Amino acid sequence: MTSADMALPAQDERTLPAVVLRDVATRPLEQVLTELQTIVEQHGHVIVVCSPAAPTAVQRRLHTLRSLLESDRIALFRPDLPPLGLAVLVRQLRQLASCxxxxxxxxxxxxxxTHYIHAGALLGSVARLDRVPVNLKQHAKSWMPGSQFAVLAHPQPQLVRLGPEASLDGPEFGTWMLLAKGQLQSDWVSATLAPSWKVQGLRESPLPAASPGWWGTGRLIEFCSYLPDLSVLYQLVTSVRRSTCHWCGIDVIGDRCVFCSATPPAPDGPPRPRPENRAVVG
Structure with missing residues (x-):
């Protein structure tokens, strides 16, 4: 990742550390290029996780770095998740990197x-929220003193004004919840939402620096439910059919290779040997 505060503590003893590319857009290009090249040489393949909400300069620099290295061993992954959800996803990849x-x-x-992550926040205002649809009535109520809103950004956007009957659609499978407190004072997430979602455990984490900008306010409590167990994550991933990329020769799941963007080859396409080293840049 491009921010150190997005690298969450290890979930277990097998979780690999994240590599942080600091100040990607502000440091000299040659310096960042050398650092990334060294990481590729050490690990063989690198997965760079970057938020779509990251500054345009950061995203452009990452594409420039990959282009200059002329490497199909660098995957640029930009999942559409809020900051805390993105940090959780990176940690899950770090867990799986040990397998x-x-x-x-x-x-x-x-x-x-990403499909198994439920990410949202409790907000003191939605006046500047542009990541989730806000209607005119909700926008007007956000100016009323004491108003709070429960917002789900992923997997399906949902926004409700906090009240006795307020609820958000949660996962239909067992999860843990991680929450990060900003400047908002409330126990609704831990005392009401978490029990309604039947979470199996609750942990706290510092609020990511990017969260106030993403949600449009610093008066928030961000939350994310996720699958914590490595065995479950591994079973999910290994249950999906694999194919071999005809361009770079590695096994992939899904409709295209995330390293070279090639689509899976025909069943009779000749596979190439695949390197086994990998790193998650978080």
Whole structure:
């Protein structure tokens, strides 16, 4: 990743550390290029996870770096998740990186695991929220003193004004919940939402620096439900059919290779040997 505060503590003893590309857009190009090249040489393949909400300069620099290295061993992954959900996804990939998964399968797993993440926030105002649809009535009520809104950004956008009957659609499978408190004071997430979602555990984390900008306010409590167990994550990923990329020769899951963007070859296409090393840049 491009921010150190998005690298969550390890979930278990097998979770690999994240590599942080700091100040991607502000450091000299040659310096960042050398650093990324070194990471590729050390690990064989690199998965760079970047938020779509990252500054345009950061996204352009990442594409420039990949182009200059002329490498199909760098995957740029930009899942449409809020900051805390993105940090959780990166940690799940770090967990899976310790398993016997090839780099193409590991990189493809990011898109699969995104579907099992429920990410949202409790907000003190939706006046500047542009990531989730806000109607005129809700926008007007956000100016009323004491108003709070429960918002689900992923997997399906949902926004409700907080009240006795307020609820959000949660996962239909067992999860843990991670929450990060901003400047808003409330126990609704831990005392009401978490029990309604039947979460199996609740943990707290510092609020990511990008969260106030993403949600349009610093008066928030961000939350994310996720699958914590490595065995469950591994079973999900390995249950999906694999194919071999005809261009770079690695195994992938899904409709295209996340490293070279080639579509899966025909069943009789000749496979090439695949390297096994991989790293998650978080």
């Amino acid at each position: 016997d998964l090839g780099p193409g399968v590991l990189a493809s797993a990011g898109r699969l695991l």
